[in-house]
Amino acid sequence: MSASVPATDPAVYAEYQAKWSKLPDSAETWLIRAREVSEVLAKDAAQRDQENKSPRAEVALLKHSGLTKLLGPQKYGGGGQPWSVGYKAIREVAKADGSIGMLLGYHLLWSTIANVVGTPEQADRTHQLIISNNYFVGGAVNPRDSDLKITLDGEHLVFNGSKFFNTGGVVSDLTVLEGVVDGTQDHIFALVETRQPGIQFAHNWHNIGLRLTESGGVKIENVRAPWSDALGWDVATKKPRDDTLKIVFPTLLLPTIQLVFSNFYLGIALGALEFASKYTTTATRPWPFGGENKESATDEFYILERYGNFFAHLRATEALADRAGDQLSGLYTQYQTQKSNLTAQERGDVAEWVASVKVVATDVGLRVTSGIFEVTGSRATASKVGLDRFWRDIRVHTLHDPVAYKNRELGRYVLLGEIPEPSWYT
Structure with missing residues (x-):
């Protein structure tokens, strides 16, 4: 370092x-x-x-x-x-x-x-x-950027290119790379050692939230990986493995990571409510000009009402997230223990459970992490309190991919019975 x-x-x-x-x-x-x-x-x-x-x-x-x-x-x-x-x-x-x-x-x-x-x-x-x-393990797999270019050198793949965002790479031991074989449309994932001259981090993550994620840029220059590490590829033929059981299952990668997102949004919002509750019960003062003055902030109707409403919505979001997690885990178990392929409908249904969590966790998370200032008071905005970090963290990552598209996706699912086409974000 x-x-x-x-x-x-x-x-x-x-x-x-x-x-x-x-x-x-x-x-x-x-x-x-x-x-x-x-x-x-x-x-x-x-x-x-x-x-x-x-x-x-x-x-x-x-x-x-x-x-x-x-x-x-x-x-x-x-x-x-x-x-x-x-x-x-x-x-x-x-x-x-x-x-x-x-x-x-x-x-x-x-x-x-x-x-x-x-x-x-x-x-x-x-x-x-x-x-x-x-x-x-970190990853340099940002679909919004151009894919890394993969050239072939005997029994090795050679990765070149750059990513505007990666996550955790600077502090990782291994990094996942993803690229396209030059002259084809074939994508390959591989894990490589992070500490090597060909992986050069920009150290330029200076955003308002999620400040400790090392999510800045990275340049990949002549990073080699053996064909045996090309995930899902046949070493002998240098082609994607021909296995009908793998047709749908790999597309679970995207719902899996989208549910990762929603769960740390939810965790941040739950943490914000817990942190704010402790602050309110120890430091927030009642408003002395309301007519029916209270001795304690915890007797204020508007404070009790807000906390109750936040709590109810977070409880509902937790229940939804747990249901989606169970649904997704069930598909993993089905494939890995029964060796039966997943249908497109099964994959699509679980993707919409995950999309539902993403929509709700985003809406509730942003509302709670901004709304807690209304029930903690002006002194809670002091930098030393640190209450702002919860909103900053959720606000930054909820821009990862527009939640409006998840709402549209769900609308097509409920109105037209359409399941989403697998993509880098669905």
Whole structure:
């Protein structure tokens, strides 16, 4: 790390490596672990947001906790949990720190990408590599940019190009690259080592929210990967694997990541309500000019009404997110245990569950994270309080892809019975 790019010190969390040396062994204990991580991050979340340092310490904390292994197979030391548990863990971490919840979510996606687009052998090999080394995985896969160009060199692929956004790459051990073979329309995903001269980070992530996600630009220059790491491709023929069971299943990658987004939005909003509640009960003053003056802010009708309304909408959003997580996990189980292909209708139906969560989590999240200022008071706008970080974090990522298109997609689904065509955002 260059001296010009300050980073947090992993030593500050060294004690947790021993404290959390044993992995949880059930869905319930994994979520307890996620809450413990959240409690640690909450202690200085506002300060770390303001300091805006590269989150090396925070990634080390995720590694110490074992959450980076949550979805991996148990035979290699992973948690063996389904995505439904992974989503809840992301939500818990995001309650305290939206940036770190986002990094965990992207890691869980990229560290298991071979499950979706790779061969069984590649998935097995990738899990062993990531879990045995406790690697953190980032990704340079921004569909809005031009695809990386892939040229062929014997038994190797060579990636070249750049991405305006990547997530977590600077603090990762492995990076997912995606590109198109030169002269074709063939896309290839591959995991490569992050620390190599051909991967050059711009260190230009200076946005208003999600400040600790290292989501800036990256240049890829002559980065090589063996054909054996071309996920889902046949090494001998240098062609995509001919397997009818893979026709629909890889398209689950996009609903999977869209639900990652919604869960850290939801976690941020839940964290905002919890943070604001503590502030209101300890620091907010009642309004003395309302006629029927109250002794405490917690007796104010408008404050009680707002908190109740926010709470009800967040509860409903949680229930919807959990339902969508269960639906998606069910499709993974169906494919991976029964080896039966998914139908386009099954994939489309789950995509619309996910779209529903995206719409609701966006609407409710923005309303709650901005509305809490009305029930905390003017002093809550002080920088030292840090209440603004919740809105800033949600506002930044909800612009990832326009939620208006999710509303339109749902409209076509309910009115016309149309399922969405798989795309980079659906």
